[in-house]
Amino acid sequence: MLHLKNLAARTFAFAVCAFLLAAPAAAATDKNPVAGASPAQLDDATCLSCHQSGSARIEISDGDDERALAHVDPAKLDKSVHAKQQCVSCHTDIVDAKANHAKAAGVAKPDCISCHEQLWDDARKTGVDKTRPRLGIVVDNIVAYRNSFHARPDADNPDQPKALCHQCHATHEFAVPPQGGPARDQWRLTIPQTCGAQCHEDQLEEFEESAHGKLVMGKGDPRGAICTDCHTAHEVVGASSDPFKLKNVEACGGCHKDKLKSYRDTYHGQVHKLGFTYTAKCSNCHGSHGILGVNEPDSKIHPDNRLKTCQSCHNGKKDGLPLATEGFLSFGPHANSHDFEKYPQMWITTKFMVGLLIAVFTFFWLHCLLWYYREWQERKARKTETRIHAEAALGPYAGKHFVRFAWGWRVAHLLFALITMTLVLTGTTVMFANSSWAPVVAGALGGPKVLGLIHRIAAACFVGIFMIHFIYVMQKLLRDRNFRWFGPDSLVPNWKDFTDCWNMFKWFLGKGPRPQFDRWTYFEKFDYWAVFWGVNIIGWSGLMLAFPHVTAKYLPGWIFNVATLVHGEEAFLAAVFLFTVHFFNNHFRPDKLPPPDVVMFTGTQSIDEFRHEHPAQYQRLVESGEIEKYLVDAPSRQMHIGSVILGLTLITAGLVLLVLVTTGFFKI
Structure with missing residues (x-):
């Protein structure tokens, strides 16, 4: 007491x-109310005597309404980034300690933006900007804010922006904890309330019931996605804008990396990576604020709702997309090639295609290396007989040219070359959308829709020329009753081809003489029949993808995943084979240097070169006396020069495509 x-x-x-x-x-x-207390006399203690937590409620007029001022918690202020700042450092317009403060004339209200810009300017002028880099980060955030959706005029109050700094940051208590610590995790958990409670109530309500919201707001788990993960903090843009859509997929992929990778393997993801947003994105299938798990009855990807989700785009009206049918439901938007239990068709197909690529490239690249080595060694030893001018040995045939290809073959070859390069460029631009060059090519050619149109036209032309060639050859062969299907003039593989191949490897290793090739070599037959294989594999898979509504009517949806994989991998195989093995065999062997070999453009080759390349046919024609039927004068100089220019142009284009395909494969 x-x-x-x-x-x-x-x-x-x-x-x-x-x-x-x-x-x-x-x-x-x-x-004298104004002179009674200058800003220098107003210390923090004086301000906090009225404005600290626990003090009486203070209301000010805000238009026609009364607005309560937020109180300041000294404990939180001491821990904030503004702890060392005096109240009057920001509130420069306040000049007394009375209620209803008198304001200094011509002094602006506290403004975060102008204050921080001034601080950064002062820091750069005094040379302390290197030691205070965070001031520069704040100014960068200001620039982003000014271009953001939040900086636009508010619809209800056009004199103010939609959101001000203090609405998100609570300036008196602002302190973003460093990343990686528990304080940062706890701070993350407050962000949905910061965004939702003040402005976005409907979105917050939807978010609370979502998979992300239950994790963050229900379980207090900071690993769940929050507002700023998807919308960013300062450069908030409209959700309907292309910049947001492009970044939003990346934001989802920041957590769901495996799903992003598998999404990129689909046409939806490839187009999106090229910088276009008209194909399905994460939010189209999963929703945005109300994302639910696949087993939730209200989920957009629940089996009962999935067709409706697909039909939101594939509705038979939007962008000409045909109406999605039941077959679409088994399509795997995140199918991968390493999960046999979930995607057995993809696993098996991938193993087959990888095995095919390894087998083909291992055999033929080894074939090329050994061939190059052997011819180069013989050239060094001056034993090669390539392009010799043995007029005495050739007798009356010296100086003549041998007609090897009729004009129809040459025209078909040129068209095939041009169309194939077009297909490679347009197809691999989408296939390797992750590469640095693909978006540039796509933009230059008018976007994925134009690429698709060009690709389909080129494919139709390719198939058309192939069918014309096939019908022409077959009707000609069927009329010729003397034609031998396994004879020397036939492109059908025979036992001699296997023998020649074996003897070729023996010659590579110096274990035997070079094989005596007849009209068609085994590697030329491979080139020819590879087109038949490619047209069927690439063609049928391409048709399935070009007409998905027809495909899904008769086949399950997973066929789209398999068709996409087969179409791309087989096209990759064809492109790399053509621009490496085919180019080497016909243009870059030591015997062929300098390129190009123009026989496919002029239709003829010198008699001595023909005798060297196809000695068995030469001997057979000489013995039968038929060789003179195929002998003509050498092409004119103009014809030769034009053929060289055309050949070098096509070779250059092919090598450029090879570089693009290679860098695309390695995602450079």
């Missing part, structure tokens, strides 16, 4: 002293 009495007495004495000391100041203030 005595203690309480002493305490009361001391409190009373302190109050009396405070009153006596304050009276002169109050009198001076009454005479």
